[in-house]
Amino acid sequence: MNLNVALVGFGNVGRSLAEILLAKQDFLRSEFHAVVRVVGISTGRHGHAIAPSGISLRTALDAVRFGSQLDGLHEGRPVQDTSSFLERCPADLVFESLPTNPIDGQPALDHIRGLLERGVHVVTANKGPVAYGYHELKALADKYQVGFFFEATVMDGAPVIGVGREGLVGTDISEIRGIFNSTTNYILTQMEYENLSFDEAVRMAQEIGIAETDPSLDVDGWDSVLKLVIMSNLLMGIDLRPEDVAREGIQGITLDDILAAIAAGQRIKLVCKSARRPDGSVESIVAPQRLSLNDPFAAVMGTSSVIDYVTDTLPQLTIIENNPSPMTTAYGMFVDMLNIVRGRHVTGSFEPIKHP
Amino acid sequence: MNLNVALVGFGNVGRSLAEILLAKQDFLRSEFHAVVRVVGISTGRHGHAIAPSGISLRTALDAVRFGSQLDGLHEGRPVQDTSSFLERCPADLVFESLPTNPIDGQPALDHIRGLLERGVHVVTANKGPVAYGYHELKALADKYQVGFFFEATVMDGAPVIGVGREGLVGTDISEIRGIFNSTTNYILTQMEYENLSFDEAVRMAQEIGIAETDPSLDVDGWDSVLKLVIMSNLLMGIDLRPEDVAREGIQGITLDDILAAIAAGQRIKLVCKSARRPDGSVESIVAPQRLSLNDPFAAVMGTSSVIDYVTDTLPQLTIIENNPSPMTTAYGMFVDMLNIVRGRHVTGSFEPIKHP
Numbered sequence: 001m002n003l004n005v006a007l008v009g010f011g012n013v014g015r016s017l018a019e020i021l022l023a024k025q026d027f028l029r030s031e032f033h034a035v036v037r038v039v040g041i042s043t044g045r046h047g048h049a050i051a052p053s054g055i056s057l058r059t060a061l062d063a064v065r066f067g068s069q070l071d072g073l074h075e076g077r078p079v080q081d082t083s084s085f086l087e088r089c090p091a092d093l094v095f096e097s098l099p100t101n102p103i104d105g106q107p108a109l110d111h112i113r114g115l116l117e118r119g120v121h122v123v124t125a126n127k128g129p130v131a132y133g134y135h136e137l138k139a140l141a142d143k144y145q146v147g148f149f150f151e152a153t154v155m156d157g158a159p160v161i162g163v164g165r166e167g168l169v170g171t172d173i174s175e176i177r178g179i180f181n182s183t184t185n186y187i188l189t190q191m192e193y194e195n196l197s198f199d200e201a202v203r204m205a206q207e208i209g210i211a212e213t214d215p216s217l218d219v220d221g222w223d224s225v226l227k228l229v230i231m232s233n234l235l236m237g238i239d240l241r242p243e244d245v246a247r248e249g250i251q252g253i254t255l256d257d258i259l260a261a262i263a264a265g266q267r268i269k270l271v272c273k274s275a276r277r278p279d280g281s282v283e284s285i286v287a288p289q290r291l292s293l294n295d296p297f298a299a300v301m302g303t304s305s306v307i308d309y310v311t312d313t314l315p316q317l318t319i320i321e322n323n324p325s326p327m328t329t330a331y332g333m334f335v336d337m338l339n340i341v342r343g344r345h346v347t348g349s350f351e352p353i354k355h356p
Numbered sequence: 357m358n359l360n361v362a363l364v365g366f367g368n369v370g371r372s373l374a375e376i377l378l379a380k381q382d383f384l385r386s387e388f389h390a391v392v393r394v395v396g397i398s399t400g401r402h403g404h405a406i407a408p409s410g411i412s413l414r415t416a417l418d419a420v421r422f423g424s425q426l427d428g429l430h431e432g433r434p435v436q437d438t439s440s441f442l443e444r445c446p447a448d449l450v451f452e453s454l455p456t457n458p459i460d461g462q463p464a465l466d467h468i469r470g471l472l473e474r475g476v477h478v479v480t481a482n483k484g485p486v487a488y489g490y491h492e493l494k495a496l497a498d499k500y501q502v503g504f505f506f507e508a509t510v511m512d513g514a515p516v517i518g519v520g521r522e523g524l525v526g527t528d529i530s531e532i533r534g535i536f537n538s539t540t541n542y543i544l545t546q547m548e549y550e551n552l553s554f555d556e557a558v559r560m561a562q563e564i565g566i567a568e569t570d571p572s573l574d575v576d577g578w579d580s581v582l583k584l585v586i587m588s589n590l591l592m593g594i595d596l597r598p599e600d601v602a603r604e605g606i607q608g609i610t611l612d613d614i615l616a617a618i619a620a621g622q623r624i625k626l627v628c629k630s631a632r633r634p635d636g637s638v639e640s641i642v643a644p645q646r647l648s649l650n651d652p653f654a655a656v657m658g659t660s661s662v663i664d665y666v667t668d669t670l671p672q673l674t675i676i677e678n679n680p681s682p683m684t685t686a687y688g689m690f691v692d693m694l695n696i697v698r699g700r701h702v703t704g705s706f707e708p709i710k711h712p
Contacts, residue, residue: 159523167515
């Protein structure tokens with residue numbers, strides 16, 4: 001089996017994915033009889049390349065590392081933008097890892113819609129289109145019998161979406177609770193450990209590349225909201241919009257707040273929670289909370305993250321992801337690809353046994 | 357789709373599974389277009405019943421609750437034993453939850469072998485046959501294109517096996533560490549919380565039904581060994597036998613040991629661990645260990661359990677199952693059935709897209 005793929009977005013995550021695809025070539029051939037050929041790479045600052053005969057990932061990685069454009073790897077007339085790249089790239093599966101637009105998920109939402117309608121599998125690490133368009137995009141994927149997977153959007157590559165889809169199938173999930181944003185958890189951790197003010201901790205996070213130049217997407221709680229929306233829509237059968245979530249960020253948390261909490265045997269965390277009300281509707285909130293130090297969530301420090309599922313048959317299942325990296329996120333995309341290769345997007349066809 | 361199933365073993369787990377099958381009937385019909393018909397129940401003390409036209413689970417549950425035999429539900433000539441039950445029962449899928457034999461996995465190992473060879477799907481909660489026969493049974497299941505699933509054997513219904521099979525596909529798992537045995541974890545917890553001797557805590561666990569009359573399978577570490585063998589063989593690509601695992605139980609732990617550990621900021625847990633050595637081989641051990649109170653494992657108390665996976669792409673993934681019950685274990689079997697219904701036992705057939 002030859003699988004032609006394209007990478008749209010070639011930042012930390014896209015490049016880590018390229019490294020994984022290189023490292024796992026033999027595994028893919030031996031375990032899945034799959035040869036993955038990269039036929040296109042679309043970047044933000046290094047141009048676009050389409051080559052139906054295949055692009056050397058090692059060459060592309062080297063080019064970007066040395067600040068070059070990818071044009072030398074391109075075959076045919078030049079590609080002007082991502083839209084025309086997607087129209088012309090002969091990929092069976094597109095990996096999308098563009099920066100998240102927290103307002104409406106665009107332009108990735110339109111890109112993904114177009115790909116699914118043309119029968120192309122989509123694997124995305126981009127929260128925007130999934131938070132704003134999950135139900136529509138899932139219906140399109142089902143209609144065109146292709147995969148639409150997004151494990152890497154929540155808790156990086158930890159299989160928290162896969163667990164919902166595979167491991168918790170048939171349960172009634174009444175509550176999801178999580179610490180989903182690494183940047184704010186890192187900031188709160190540094191404030192406590194290093195006795196820093198909020199602003200000092202943000203600067204520290206920026207210096208080591210954990211916070212963006214404009215950290216508002218994280219500290220205002222938007223990133224957490226998008227992730228909570230993704231999980232709630234997927235696992236609780238609702239149609240939640242980001243604007244429906246009660247949201248409070250951590251920008252009002254002072255060092256005094258942190259120390260007062262610790263003195264009281266508590267720790268402040270930015271907690272995401274969706275819980276079903278008795279009438280069947282779901283209440284969703286993102287806000288800082290003081291948690292008892294006995295709460296396992298209180299022990300999740302730095303860039304680690306955590307999720308709790310409360311279900312009718314499993315009282316409480318907790319998944320903790322420790323010390324992720326861009327490689328971890330990229331691995332989530334790799335697993336999505338393997339699940340498409342294994343046909344996980346198609347409902348299995350069960351044949352009862354013929355008894356003699 | 358009509359799925360004919362049989363239950364072999366009708367203790368706490370088998371009866372909880374019956375309750376789930378009753379409760380989820382509508383779900384199965386609406387989501388999976390599946391009608392599950394129970395065509396046989398084989399019990400240890402309440403006889404056997406085979407009825408190709410279907411057995412009322414409610415009636416069977418009531419009969420057992422009132423101490424009756426299931427013979428009234430049986431059609432045809434009487435069934436003498438489990439072997440003849442399995443030969444005559446017209447099931448597409450057999451749920452097996454017989455008591456675990458820690459010595460060689462028999463007779464369940466032979467039962468399962470026979471079922472798979474006849475093209476019958478098998479879902480088991482019984483650790484013995486999986487610990488002693490995984491590779492052989494998996495090869496048989498593949499040969500006859502049927503499912504052989506056993507989520508309920510480790511950490512009850514928590515999807516720790518599903519995560520390995522689905523969520524961690526393509527990773528290289530270098531270490532598995534866990535607290536897998538509820539009984540010993542409960543005993544150690546009670547010793548600490550209630551200042552009990554080992555013997556007093558065992559008696560308490562027996563009184564509330566958490567420990568067996570003969571608690572040696574748990575306290576000697578055998579149950580933990582079987583579970584570690586199951587996980588290691590499935591996820592680390594080895595052929596480990598229970599006798600290969602270095603094993604130490606908790607019977608030598610005194611209240612003084614417990615209190616001394618706490619005074620040192622530590623807690624004693626019965627830890628299972630398989631770790632790959634530099635030469636590629638795997639070292640497996642089950643033994644009590646003093647863990648720092650900062651270790652998330654130290655916070656897993658009572659009958660809860662935990663697993664850590666260390667992989668090449670996910671630095672450390674932790675799954676905690678809180679407060680399980682027989683219903684939780686039964687749910688693991690239910691998920692296995694759904695995965696068979698969804699064709700998860702068949703490697704997906706991927707068709708590259710035809711580009712115009």
